Amino acid sequence: MQLETDVLVCGAGCAGLSAALASARNGANTLLVERAGFSGGIITCVGLPFFDGIARKSDKKVLVRGIPLELLWRMGVCEMGADTIYKHNPTIKNIEQFKLLADELIETEPRLEVLYHSFAVETNMEGDRIGEVLVATKEGLVPIKAKTVIDCTGDADIAQRTGTPIQKSEELLPMTMHxxxxxxxxxxxxxxxxxxxxxxxxxxxxxxxxxxxxxxxxxxxxxxxxxxxxxxxxxxxxxxxxxxxxxxxxxxxxxxxxxxxxxxxxxxxxxxxxGPYMGIRETCRIEGVTNLTEEDVRGERLRDDAVATGCWYMDIHPQKTTLGSANEGEGFQPDFYDIPYGSLLPKKVSNLLVAGRCHGADRMAASSSRVSVTCMAMGQAAGTAAALATDEGKGVQELEGTQVRAILEAQHAGPYREG
Ligand SMILES: Cc1cc2nc3c(=O)[nH]c(=O)nc-3n(C[C@H](O)[C@H](O)[C@H](O)COP(=O)(O)OP(=O)(O)OC[C@H]3O[C@@H](n4cnc5c(N)ncnc54)[C@H](O)[C@@H]3O)c2cc1C
The missing domain is CATH 3.30.310 (TATA-Binding Protein)
Structure with a gap:
């Protein structure tokens, strides 16, 4: 088997499902590959019902619209296009139902195909671009050619295979099985x-x-x-x-x-x-063209090339037993901050985007941007950028963040702004 597509999304988790939907909805032929037998990532692989990062802590105002808000609405948690929500971290009531919803959303997109039980394991490079991604399946190693690849594996699996610079902290956040x-x-x-x-x-x-x-x-x-x-x-x-x-x-x-x-x-x-899988909070992140930093989160930095909004606190789990809270002390709680397009772009590969917890961010910034809704918003931005690149016949590195943001805003998504 040999496959070819405009956009290949690796990993159908929080970021990947959103990326694939956004890419297909914006007109690109899209293939989504996932190692599990279902979509949902942390939600269904670990069993996590929380949609952290959707709303501002102080007044529960919805700051992240687009696909994450659509998912909450379709799961019966809020009204369509809700402005506020009942909780800072709303929950869905049934994890199994989320699998079904993801399948339905994928199946209703004519330009989107998903392959489950498909583990992206290697890349063949052509100069500075990914020529093929090799995906391990029951039919053997399947080469997939794509104009743009989006790495939503959580661990930057694809980016690592390309040799692009990666950041990894000495101390990793602990894992948790729910x-x-x-x-x-x-x-x-x-x-x-x-x-x-x-x-x-x-x-x-x-x-x-x-x-x-x-x-x-x-x-x-x-x-x-x-x-x-x-x-x-x-x-x-x-x-x-x-x-x-x-x-x-x-x-x-x-x-x-x-x-x-x-x-x-x-x-x-x-x-x-x-489970069925252990929950992994942190492994590798890319060195982005731009990296989100602790100062950006603390300073609630806004930028023109923003493509998503983060609003969760700096959520560091220490490597020791903590009673009561998962954290030691209070993590800094921003009002909200921007995630730049450049943090989805690895330094040395011209046709790769990386979204989700492995985007370009330092450890403290990532402790905030790693939450589910923020990852979904990054995924939507990456999928939108990949479709735009396909449409314009450009590489994703040639696009301006402001172009991607304009499309997201026209679709009632993208970074939050007051008023
Ligand atoms: C234990 C735990 C508790 C958490 N609690 C919360 C919480 O309460 N609220 C909150 O909002 N966030 C929480 N988080 C953080 C957050 O949910 C995750 O960081 C976020 O979902 C990451 O999204 P993602 O899309 O990057 O990765 P994931 O949602 O993990 O998706 C990655 C997907 O890629 C697939 N995959 C991996 N490698 C490959 C490959 N090579 N080829 C094909 N497929 C692949 C995986 O099977 C998975 O489906 C928690 C995280 C953990 C681990």
């Missing part, structure tokens, strides 16, 4: 006894690091959704990632066992599910 426990009695303070049970497990040497424990009755009245696991490692290395999956599963069951033994509300509880 899991769900059913038949839990609701009422009273669950957090304190659950935390005490985890401290006991830690003292006994049965559990390593943890945080929170974040327990919420998210999906049903007798079901808790838990984010408490804290595993260290480097998810861009296969051995380390494998160990993290094993450790995460073990820790989830240890927590469940201790709670069942120690906390009366869990007496008749049962373990529902985890």
């Amino acid at each position: 899991f769900r426990i059913g038949n839990v009695e609701r009422g009273g303070d669950l957090r304190t006894p659950c935390q005490n049970a985890l401290l006991k497990a830690q003292e006994a040497g049965d559990l390593g690091l943890f945080y929170g424990p974040g327990l919420s009755f998210m999906f049903a009245d007798d079901e808790v959704y838990i984010h408490a696991i804290r595993v260290l490692g480097d998810a861009s290395q296969v051995r380390s990632l494998t160990q993290a999956e094993i450790q995460g599963r073990k820790d989830a069951w240890t927590m469940y066992d201790y709670w069942k033994r120690e906390v009366p509300a869990f007496k008749d509880a049962y373990y529902i599910s985890s």
Whole structure:
């Protein structure tokens, strides 16, 4: 098999799904490849229902419109084109339904095709451009030619294969496996006894690091959704990632066992599910033509070439156990700031865009821009830019951020501005 398309999007997560939809809706023939058997990325691969970064903290004003807001509307969370939303970090009520929605949106786009169980693993370069991306499938390695490639793998997999400069912090944010426990009695303070049970497990040497424990009755009245696991490692290395999956599963069951033994509300509880994948917060980011910096976030910097808005706090998870909060101290909370087009452009490859948590940003800036909605907004910008490049017969590096922004704004998306 050999495939050819205008735009190839690698990874159908928060950024990738938005990128593929934006590219196809703007007229480019688009192919989306995803290693899992479904779209959604962190939402469906890890089981995360939160749409952080959609609204301003102070007044819940919606700052990010476009595809992320459309997804919330289609999931029944808000009105179409809502100006404000009920919560700073709204949630969707059913993860499985999100898989279905993503499939439906993809299938209704005539210019968009998705290939699941397709892992983009290598690039063949032609000078400074990607000639082909090689995708591992059940049919073997499939070469895909594209005018523009968008890397939405979260880990900058494609960018790394091209040899473009990458940034990686010495200390990586810990990984977390999310899991769900059913038949839990609701009422009273669950957090304190659950935390005490985890401290006991830690003292006994049965559990390593943890945080929170974040327990919420998210999906049903007798079901808790838990984010408490804290595993260290480097998810861009296969051995380390494998160990993290094993450790995460073990820790989830240890927590469940201790709670069942120690906390009366869990007496008749049962373990529902985890994953299916370990949640990875941080691996590699590109060196962008422009990098978003900590100063940009702290200074709430606005710029002409903005293509998306960020508004989440600097959300650093430390490499230690933290009780209550996931963070140590308060992370800086901006009102909102701009994400420049140049942060989606790697330095040395002329037909590659990178969107999502691996865009060009320093570690502190990325701790804010990595949240789901901000990644979706970057994806929409990247897809729009790729379609514009196809239409104009140009490389994505030749486009001005202001051109991309103008299209986004005409489509009621792009960076937020007061008034
Ligand atoms: C445990 C955890 C908790 C978090 N909590 C929150 C929260 O509460 N709220 C919030 O807003 N954000 C949260 N985040 C952050 C945020 O959700 C992610 O950073 C964001 O979703 C990243 O979006 P993305 O599109 O870059 O990556 P993802 O959504 O992870 O998508 C990447 C996609 O690419 C696919 N893929 C990877 N490599 C390849 C390849 N080589 N070929 C093909 N496909 C590939 C993956 O299967 C996946 O579908 C959390 C992150 C983690 C890990």
